[in-house]
Amino acid sequence: MAPLLEISNLSVRFHSDKAEVFAVNGLDLSLDTGKAIAIVGESGSGKSTVMMAVMRLLQSNASITGQVKLDGTDVLQLPEKAMRRLRGKEMAMVFQNAGSSMNPTKTIGDQMIEPMLFHHMASARDARQVAVKLLHQVGIPDPEERLNNYPFEFSGGQLQRVMIAMALIADPKLLIADEPTTALDVTVQAEVLILLKKLQRERGMGLVFVTHDLAVAAQVADDIYVMYGGFVMERIAASELTTHLVHPYLRGLVQSIPKIDGPRTELPYIPGQPISITGGLPDGCVFASRCDKRFVKCHERPRHISISQQHSVSCWLAEGGVEQA
Amino acid sequence: MFMYIIKRLFYMALAFLLVSIVTFGLMKAAPGTFLINTQMLGGVQAATDLNIPPQLMNSFIKEFHLNSPWYVQYWFYLKGFVTLHFGYSIEYPSLPTMSLIKRTFPLTLGLAFSATVVGTIVSIVLGVIAAVKEHTWVDSTTMFIATLGTAIPSYVTAIVLMLVFGVWWRILPILGFQGIQHYILPVAALVIPVVGSMSRYMRNSLIESLHSDYIVSVYAKGGGMRQAVFGHALRNSLLPLITVVGPQLAGLLMGTVIIENLFGLPGMGQVFANAAQQKDYPLIMVSTLLYAVVIMVMNLLVDLTYGGLDPRIRKIGYVQGR
Numbered sequence A: 001m002a003p004l005l006e007i008s009n010l011s012v013r014f015h016s017d018k019a020e021v022f023a024v025n026g027l028d029l030s031l032d033t034g035k036a037i038a039i040v041g042e043s044g045s046g047k048s049t050v051m052m053a054v055m056r057l058l059q060s061n062a063s064i065t066g067q068v069k070l071d072g073t074d075v076l077q078l079p080e081k082a083m084r085r086l087r088g089k090e091m092a093m094v095f096q097n098a099g100s101s102m103n104p105t106k107t108i109g110d111q112m113i114e115p116m117l118f119h120h121m122a123s124a125r126d127a128r129q130v131a132v133k134l135l136h137q138v139g140i141p142d143p144e145e146r147l148n149n150y151p152f153e154f155s156g157g158q159l160q161r162v163m164i165a166m167a168l169i170a171d172p173k174l175l176i177a178d179e180p181t182t183a184l185d186v187t188v189q190a191e192v193l194i195l196l197k198k199l200q201r202e203r204g205m206g207l208v209f210v211t212h213d214l215a216v217a218a219q220v221a222d223d224i225y226v227m228y229g230g231f232v233m234e235r236i237a238a239s240e241l242t243t244h245l246v247h248p249y250l251r252g253l254v255q256s257i258p259k260i261d262g263p264r265t266e267l268p269y270i271p272g273q274p275i276s277i278t279g280g281l282p283d284g285c286v287f288a289s290r291c292d293k294r295f296v297k298c299h300e301r302p303r304h305i306s307i308s309q310q311h312s313v314s315c316w317l318a319e320g321g322v323e324q325a
Numbered sequence B: 001m002f003m004y005i006i007k008r009l010f011y012m013a014l015a016f017l018l019v020s021i022v023t024f025g026l027m028k029a030a031p032g033t034f035l036i037n038t039q040m041l042g043g044v045q046a047a048t049d050l051n052i053p054p055q056l057m058n059s060f061i062k063e064f065h066l067n068s069p070w071y072v073q074y075w076f077y078l079k080g081f082v083t084l085h086f087g088y089s090i091e092y093p094s095l096p097t098m099s100l101i102k103r104t105f106p107l108t109l110g111l112a113f114s115a116t117v118v119g120t121i122v123s124i125v126l127g128v129i130a131a132v133k134e135h136t137w138v139d140s141t142t143m144f145i146a147t148l149g150t151a152i153p154s155y156v157t158a159i160v161l162m163l164v165f166g167v168w169w170r171i172l173p174i175l176g177f178q179g180i181q182h183y184i185l186p187v188a189a190l191v192i193p194v195v196g197s198m199s200r201y202m203r204n205s206l207i208e209s210l211h212s213d214y215i216v217s218v219y220a221k222g223g224g225m226r227q228a229v230f231g232h233a234l235r236n237s238l239l240p241l242i243t244v245v246g247p248q249l250a251g252l253l254m255g256t257v258i259i260e261n262l263f264g265l266p267g268m269g270q271v272f273a274n275a276a277q278q279k280d281y282p283l284i285m286v287s288t289l290l291y292a293v294v295i296m297v298m299n300l301l302v303d304l305t306y307g308g309l310d311p312r313i314r315k316i317g318y319v320q321g322r
C-alpha cells in the first residue's frame, strides 16, 4: 500500500529583499495511514515550513521544489482550486497558537463548522450537530451552549481542544499538528497530547506532530524525524530512540531531556548557535560547526543513508557502521 | 451590551456638561459680551457696545439672569437648552431661536448624515477593492485618486464640482435648496476629502486583517479569498475604521458650515456663521451646544456599532492586549 503522505526531495526557499533563506533542503518523509510521526527540531529548523508546504499555504515569496504526494497525488502540481478541495477535508491542521488562530469576533461554532460548509458536506444546522458531538469528544463541557461562545471566553487549553475538534470535523485522513501544545501549561499540555493521540488511534488518521520537544515526540509518534537547518539529520523509530541513535545532534537532544528519577545535575545542552540558513549553506555538514565529533570528512555534505528499514541518518559516522557512534 | 450602552450614555452626559461649561465660560470671557453684567452698569455698557436696544437688553438681563451669580446664569442656560427653551437672539429679535433652528437645522443634519453614510460606504468599497488587489495597478490607482481627494481642500472640490456638473454639463443644480437633487453636489463636496483618508485607512486595516493567523486558518479549512474577506477579515477591519469615523464626523459637520455657504443652502451653518460674525452671543451659545450634541450622538452611534461588531466590547467592555 502506498503511504498516505510521501514527501520526496522537498526544498523550500524564501526570497526576501536581502537574501535567500534555505528553509528546507531536500527532505524525504513518509507516513502510513493510521500512523503518527513527529518532526523534531529547534526553532527555525524548518518544521513549520515543511507542513505549510504540504498544505500549500506558504507565502508567495516561497519557491518549492520536489514532490508531496497525498494518497499518490502530487499536491504541488495541483491547481489552487483542486488544492482547496483537499484543505480542511483530506488534510487538516492544528496550529500552535489557538488564541490567534481563531477569529476573535466569530463564535467558535461558526468557525468550527466552516470546513463542512466550505466543502458542501452538510447544512449549517447539521454541521452544528456534528460540532456539538466533537466538542463533547474533546472534553468541552456543555458543548451546545459553548458553541455560541467567542474564543476569548475559553482558556488556552480549551481553545486548543476546540481547534482540534475543528480540524477533525470534516474527518480528514491526515492531521497536521504544528506545536499544538507549546503555548500551554505543562499539565494541560499532557492532557491535550493524550487527547490527540487517542483521537488519532480511534479514527485511524495519519498524524504529523511537529514539536521542539523530543520527549513529547517519543510519546506521540511511531517514527521520529529530527530536523536541523532544513535537513533531516536522522529518522528513527521512537522505540529505538535511546538505544540506536547515531547522530551527535540527536544525542545532544536526548541528553538534554530532564530525567525525573535521575540525579539533579545541570542539563547538558548543545553548545553554539543554530546554523544561519540565510544567504547560503555551508559546503559540508550543516551541524559540523556545533558538533563535538567533527572530523575532516565533515567538510563534505554527508548523504542520507539507510541503516535499516525505519532508520536513516545524515552523518559521516554512519558511513562506516553504527558502532563508531 | 446593556451595561455598555449605559456607560456610553453616562460618558455622553459628562461630555455634554463639559462642553456646556466651556461654552458658557468662553462666552462670558469674550470681549464685549452681554454676559458681563454687574448689577450697576454692565448690562447698559455691554448693550451700548453691541448696539442693542435698551428694552431688548433688559429682556436679556431677565432671560439670562444677569443679575444673579454666574452659576445661576449657567444653570438657567443649561436648563433652557435641555428643555428646548432657546429664547430670542440679538440678530433675530422677533423670531424665537427655536423656530429659527427648526427651520434650518434639519437641512444641516440631513447633509451631515448623508455625507457620513455615503462617505463610509464609499470608503469601505474602495478600501476593499484596493486591499483585495494589493500591490496591483488597481490598488495604486484607487489609492492615488483617494489621495487627490484628501489633498484638495473641500471648497476647491466644491467649486470644481459646481463648474463641471452645474455649469458645463448642467445636470445638477448648484444653488439653493428645492429638493433632494440639491443635496448631491454638497454631499459630494463633503464626502470626497473624507473618503480620501478613510478609504486608505480601510485598505490598510483590511490588509492587516488578511495577514492575521486566523485567516491562515480559514485557508487551511478549505476557504478561499471570498470566505477570508467577507466571512472574516472585513468585519474585523471595520473595527479600527470605526474609531477614526468619529473624529472625521466632527470635521465633516464643521465642513457643512463652509459648504452650506458655498451652495447657498439655508441651513444651520449659515445661521451659525452669521451669529459668529455679528457677535450674536445668545445664538452662538445655542448653536455651539447643538453642534456638540450632534457630534456626541454620532459618536454614540459609532460606539454602539463598535460594540455590535466586537463581542469582546459587548460582553466585557474592553479588548485584551490593545
Ligand SMILES: Nc1ncnc2c1ncn2[C@@H]1O[C@H](COP(=O)(O)OP(=O)(O)O)[C@@H](O)[C@H]1O
Pocket: A014, A015, A016, A021, A023, A041, A042, A043, A044, A045, A046, A047, A048, A049, A050, A059, A061, A277
Ligand atoms: N515567509 C518567510 N520569508 C522568509 N523567511 C522565512 C519565511 N517563513 C519562514 N522563514 C524562515 O525559514 C526558517 C524556517 O522557519 P520555520 O519553518 O518556521 O521553522 P520552525 O517551524 O522549525 O521553527 C526560519 O529561518 C525562518 O526565519
Ligand SMILES: [Mg+2]
Pocket: A047, A048, A049, A178, A179
Ligand atoms: Mg514553527
